[in-house]
Amino acid sequence: MDSFLNATLGTFFTPRLEMRLFDKAEKFSREAATNGNLLTYFHEHVHYFQTLFTGYGHIQWSSYRQASGFTFRKWKEMWPVMGGPRIPLANCNTRLDVHQYAHFLYKVFEEQNKMNQARFITIPGAKTLDALKLTLITQSWRINPEITIAQRARELCTKDILEGHAFFLERSFGNQILGMPQDVAWDRSGVPDVYTAAYDWFVERCGESASELFPILCDLSLQISWEPLTPSTEEEWRASNPSWRFYLLTNALAAAPEIFIDMEGDWQERYTAFCDQLLERCQFKGLNQILSERLQALTDLEHHPGISPMQRIMKKALELRIEQPWISVYPTGTEVELMELFEEFRIPAVLVEGRYQAQSPVNADMVTELIGELHYQAFNDQLLGSPSASARHTNSIECGFSKFKVFNGCPFQVSGECIGRFDPRTGLPIALLHDSAGNIEGCTFGALFQSSGIRVEDLLVDYGARFDT
Numbered sequence: 259m260d261s262f263l264n265a266t267l268g269t270f271f272t273p274r275l276e277m278r279l280f281d282k283a284e285k286f287s288r289e290a291a292t293n294g295n296l297l298t299y300f301h302e303h304v305h306y307f308q309t310l311f312t313g314y315g316h317i318q319w320s321s322y323r324q325a326s327g328f329t330f331r332k333w334k335e336m337w338p339v340m341g342g343p344r345i346p347l348a349n350c351n352t353r354l355d356v357h358q359y360a361h362f363l364y365k366v367f368e369e370q371n372k373m374n375q376a377r378f379i380t381i382p383g384a385k386t387l388d389a390l391k392l393t394l395i396t397q398s399w400r401i402n403p404e405i406t407i408a409q410r411a412r413e414l415c416t417k418d419i420l421e422g423h424a425f426f427l428e429r430s431f432g433n434q435i436l437g438m439p440q441d442v443a444w445d446r447s448g449v450p451d452v453y454t455a456a457y458d459w460f461v462e463r464c465g466e467s468a469s470e471l472f473p474i475l476c477d478l479s480l481q482i483s484w485e486p487l488t489p490s491t492e493e494e495w496r497a498s499n500p501s502w503r504f505y506l507l508t509n510a511l512a513a514a515p516e517i518f519i520d521m522e523g524d525w526q527e528r529y530t531a532f533c534d535q536l537l538e539r540c541q542f543k544g545l546n547q548i549l550s551e552r553l554q555a556l557t558d559l560e561h562h563p564g565i566s567p568m569q570r571i572m573k574k575a576l577e578l579r580i581e582q583p584w585i586s587v588y589p590t591g592t593e594v595e596l597m598e599l600f601e602e603f604r605i606p607a608v609l610v611e612g613r614y615q616a617q618s619p620v621n622a623d624m625v626t627e628l629i630g631e632l633h634y635q636a637f638n639d640q641l642l643g644s645p646s647a648s649a650r651h652t653n654s655i656e657c658g659f660s661k662f663k664v665f666n667g668c669p670f671q672v673s674g675e676c677i678g679r680f681d682p683r684t685g686l687p688i689a690l691l692h693d694s695a696g697n698i699e700g701c702t703f704g705a706l707f708q709s710s711g712i713r714v715e716d717l718l719v720d721y722g723a724r725f726d727t
Contacts, residue, residue: 293432296436297428297429297436298428300427300428300431301428302424303600304423304424304427304428306605307603308420308586310572310575310586310603311477311576311585311586312477313480313481313482313484313551314480314482315480316552316555317484318374318377318378319572322635325366325367325371326634326635328363329364329638329641330638330641332359333347333350333360333363333641336350336356340356343712343717345641345717345719346640346643346645347360347642347643348361348364348643348725349723351723364725367642369394372390373392373395376401376499377416377499378417379415379417380401380402380415381401384401385400386398386399386401387495395488395489395495397492399492399495401413402414402501402502403501403505406459407451407455407458408458412455414455414456414459415501416479416501417452418455418456419456419476419480419501421452422452422454422455422456423456423472425449425457426472426476427473427588427589427590429443430443430588431590431596434590434591435593456472456476457469459508460504460508463512464508464511468511468518470521471521473588474529474532474588475507475508476504477587478536478537478545479501480500480503481543481548481549482498482499482500483498483543483547483551485551497540497541497542503542507540507542510539511536517532517535517536521588521591525584526584529584530546533545533583549579549583550580553576553580556569556573556576560573566627567623567624568624568628571603574603575603578602585599629658629667629702630705632658632659632662632664633657633702634658634706636658636660636662636703637655637706640655643723645661649679653720653721654679654681655680655681655682655714657702659671659678659703660677660678660679670688670701675687676688682716682719683715684715685715686703686704688701689701689704690704690705690708
């Protein structure tokens, strides 16, 4: 346990990444760490592994970039006919045809966002896809399956699968790696059912003796394909939605107890055969087929136009997963596999109390991507008409550090020289400069505009603009 603790909660230092821990920063230092804090840290890291090692993780990560990138490119193409860059999209109203096209761009992004939400959480008032009022899918297919646990019916959504998998591994980690007594490690006092519903239903259907197969079915549920891009049949929708996949895989296993894998001994040698047999029962693509499909997509992208530092990590993860198909699924059974994952795929930093703390050395390219992504998401939100209340009130532009409440991301905000939002007509609050080596100095948000060919002073902002409904 000591070796893992030292590797996991080492000295914190500056840059940043995408894990948020909602507690006091000092609780996550090596000196003050308790088993509970370590379990929380590990649980959140499982979600990082889910992103790196599954089709669902890759697709959800990249679909936002694709949808927002398409919107951004088409918005720029409209500048000549609307007298320059206007935001939000509803403010692109210099001509009726321009306004209608801007509304089309907004609806394209909205539709992509609704699809992603439907594949993640239950949406109040929408049990069938037609209730989402999509353009591409108008059928009345059920979004999620309904399960019954302890005489109570509830919808099962993908968040239940993600959290159920992370909770199972977190508690297994406490028991098998930290040496916590089983009743303590698996104590559920005060635990919301989003962490336990999928597991409880799985055990109800397949029996307590199959409980160790639960993380395998969670992972197989997340191994979705992006082909076809838009489902045209109910079967294709279910194959692309992890909640339905989990439901169907669980029922298939319950109906065929002879499909079993003994988790004692060298279960890894039997892993792929077990997975493919179960997937075939549900007429889903094989595990290697899904992993190879996602790897090929990144390989093609690497050749042209190139991949980012984060995508290189995702590609490396898939290469390992194809070589070791079981990796990241149930790593708490052996400390060796766990250490391999943390050494090779350690999340660079966490956000605690609104401040980033690095977890491992971060190269300059990764820092650039992370900061750029934060600013890009902030600007895209404002382009779509979703600024913060303060920015809306003043028709200001707000950077990613300010919008997402990252308090130590920018030295000029730390020093009080900049509040993170500004009237674009007056230009950047902190000048954008480049040193002799080409490194950016000054406002990193300004670098986003410069790289996009946008002169900040030309931005015309009116958050009061609306699309006709």
